[in-house]
Structures are given as C-alpha cells and as structure tokens.
Amino acid sequence: MPYVTVKMLEGRTDEQKKALVEKVTDAVVETTGASREKVVVFLEDMKKSEYAVGGTRLSDQD
Amino acid sequence: MPYVTVKMLEGRTDEQKKALVEKVTDAVVETTGASREKVVVFLEDMKKSEYAVGGTRLSDQD
Amino acid sequence: MPYVTVKMLEGRTDEQKKALVEKVTDAVVETTGASREKVVVFLEDMKKSEYAVGGTRLSDQD
Amino acid sequence: MPYVTVKMLEGRTDEQKKALVEKVTDAVVETTGASREKVVVFLEDMKKSEYAVGGTRLSDQD
Amino acid sequence: MPYVTVKMLEGRTDEQKKALVEKVTDAVVETTGASREKVVVFLEDMKKSEYAVGGTRLSDQD
Amino acid sequence: MPYVTVKMLEGRTDEQKKALVEKVTDAVVETTGASREKVVVFLEDMKKSEYAVGGTRLSDQD
Numbered sequence: 332m333p334y335v336t337v338k339m340l341e342g343r344t345d346e347q348k349k350a351l352v353e354k355v356t357d358a359v360v361e362t363t364g365a366s367r368e369k370v371v372v373f374l375e376d377m378k379k380s381e382y383a384v385g386g387t388r389l390s391d392q393d
Numbered sequence: 394m395p396y397v398t399v400k401m402l403e404g405r406t407d408e409q410k411k412a413l414v415e416k417v418t419d420a421v422v423e424t425t426g427a428s429r430e431k432v433v434v435f436l437e438d439m440k441k442s443e444y445a446v447g448g449t450r451l452s453d454q455d
Numbered sequence: 456m457p458y459v460t461v462k463m464l465e466g467r468t469d470e471q472k473k474a475l476v477e478k479v480t481d482a483v484v485e486t487t488g489a490s491r492e493k494v495v496v497f498l499e500d501m502k503k504s505e506y507a508v509g510g511t512r513l514s515d516q517d
Numbered sequence: 518m519p520y521v522t523v524k525m526l527e528g529r530t531d532e533q534k535k536a537l538v539e540k541v542t543d544a545v546v547e548t549t550g551a552s553r554e555k556v557v558v559f560l561e562d563m564k565k566s567e568y569a570v571g572g573t574r575l576s577d578q579d
Numbered sequence: 580m581p582y583v584t585v586k587m588l589e590g591r592t593d594e595q596k597k598a599l600v601e602k603v604t605d606a607v608v609e610t611t612g613a614s615r616e617k618v619v620v621f622l623e624d625m626k627k628s629e630y631a632v633g634g635t636r637l638s639d640q641d
Numbered sequence: 642m643p644y645v646t647v648k649m650l651e652g653r654t655d656e657q658k659k660a661l662v663e664k665v666t667d668a669v670v671e672t673t674g675a676s677r678e679k680v681v682v683f684l685e686d687m688k689k690s691e692y693a694v695g696g697t698r699l700s701d702q703d
Contacts, residue, residue: 384433
C-alpha cells in the first residue's frame, strides 16, 4: 500500500515501463511517506480500439 | 471527464464497439451536461474463462 | 453483463443520475444486443480533491 | 451483486481458476447472505511485466 | 498478490465484513497456493443510488 | 492519457496529496513521453475497515 494503477495506450517499450514503475514509486514514497517495499504498481495497456475520447475510438480516427 | 468503463464478454464486432462508444457518449453528454470532447470511454473484453456467475465460469457451463 | 462504470465529478443531481443510468443502458442494449435486465451500471462520484489533470487537482485550481 | 474481482499473476491452471471462483463464491454467500446466483466473479491475469512491488517489476527481478 | 476487490451494497455489519475478508482469503489461499500474508482484499460499499440493473437504480425502485 | 489511480489508506494531508499528484505526473511525463496536460490522476482513499492483508482488516488489527 499504496496501490498505483497506470492505464495507458499500448506501445511503450519495456525500458520505458521499467523506468515508469521506478519513478512513480519514487514519487509515491517521497510524498506519502509509504515505505518503498510496500508500494505496488499495476500497468494496464489499452489498444486503440478499446479507448475513445469524444465518442470516437482512437482506432477509428486513423 | 466523465470516464466510462464498459466491461463485457469478448465477441462483439468492431462495428458494434464503434456504435457502443458513440451512443454511450451521447447518453452521457445528454444527461450530465458534460462536453463531448471530455467524455472518455474504456472498453474491456472478458473471456468466458474469466467471468463467473453463481460460482461457475461461463467457460465451465458450455 | 455488460457492466458499465461511470466515474465523474460529484455534483450531478439525482434526476441527472437517474436519466444517465437509463440512457446509458439504452445505448448498451441498442448497440451490443445485451438484454436490458442484464445491464449493470455503477456510478462513482469523485471529489475535486481526488481528481487531477496535468499535475494539478481541480481543488487546487480554484 | 456482490461483484468480486480477483487480480493475480498469470499461470494458474484452469482447474485452479474453476475452484477459485467456486470457493470465493461460497465465502461471499456464507458471510454476506447474498444469494448464490447473484454473486459475480471477474478474474484478471497479470503478466510479470505489468506488476511491480517496491519499484521493480517481477519481470525485472528474474 | 492476489488482490481481491469485493464491491457490494452498503449495509453489511462489521462482523459480516470481518468474516467475509477472512473466508475469501481462505478460499484464495486454498485454491491458488498463494501465501496467506500476501493476499490483499479491498471492500467497496455501494449506495443504492450508485447501482443500477436493467436501467433503474435500486434507489429508484423503492 | 495515461490515467493513474492511486489507492491508499485515508489520512494523508491535503498538502501530501497535492505533492503526490504533481510528482506522479512528473514521473509519467518523464518516462512515457506523454504530454503533461493529458495525464490524469485519480486518488482513492481507503478506510482501515475496507482493507485487509493476510485475511485481517487493518481495523481489526488495532
């Protein structure tokens, strides 16, 4: 605890995801006082066909 | 904002998903006064093996 | 099934929420072929202090 | 209702998932008084590359 | 890990919630082989005005 | 997009939450290349009575 879920479009590299998890954990520890080993991060990739803004999916905008 | 997540069994066509996102967005705009470009919709497909009602997964009912 | 979660800023009236649930259910039934009595909608209100865009919470923008 | 979501690392067998759904539903019915046919369970598998504890993804620990 | 979220109508007693968490954890440990101290359970209470089936909120059915 | 949800025990100060949102957004922008104004953060407070580890709620551990 805390538990962080990051939901984003698929396509980031493994390196980006590795850095993302590390930096987000740093941010949570620094600002909430939580102990590092307790911070959990879930990554959720979305396809363009599963994500819409303003009534149109990104897959329908291409 | 608002953010709408639709979780449903996999199997709908791309056309159905396109129409779903559009109509759900219409419904949100019409009833909440939110501006259309701010409405976000996430679609989440479920496998029959990931979804159970009454203690039995749909994949175990076939 | 399907299961729809609508996450939005608190402040909508009870009438708006009643209409929102009805119209979203109409949209889901119309486009996915799901039977009406199976469609579930969850409403989740957010406080301005729990919601941030671009690094700033709406409560810190006032 | 109630709605139970179980998020866990991928890798459990189909038999384990079948038993998991059954036993979790038993537990919910026994303790909340909910009727069995109303209890819904969603299973969500996570990849090691999508799950981090203490700033490091399990996929980066191997 | 695993992480279990139970979303249900508000109104269960503290005793029921205590037993629910215990029995759900038992079920997860028994069927997935997860170690007990790693199993996390989140409880989420819903108001009748936040939950609809078939287009009508439970609060509008009373 | 990306969308970050931080679920944690209630009790952090408003200042901590303000800093948390800011630093988490910094981390996401820095590592994913997302543009700052697109990053959304949701904060979700949990009561001790809604959160259990190893079969026991924190409220039952006091």
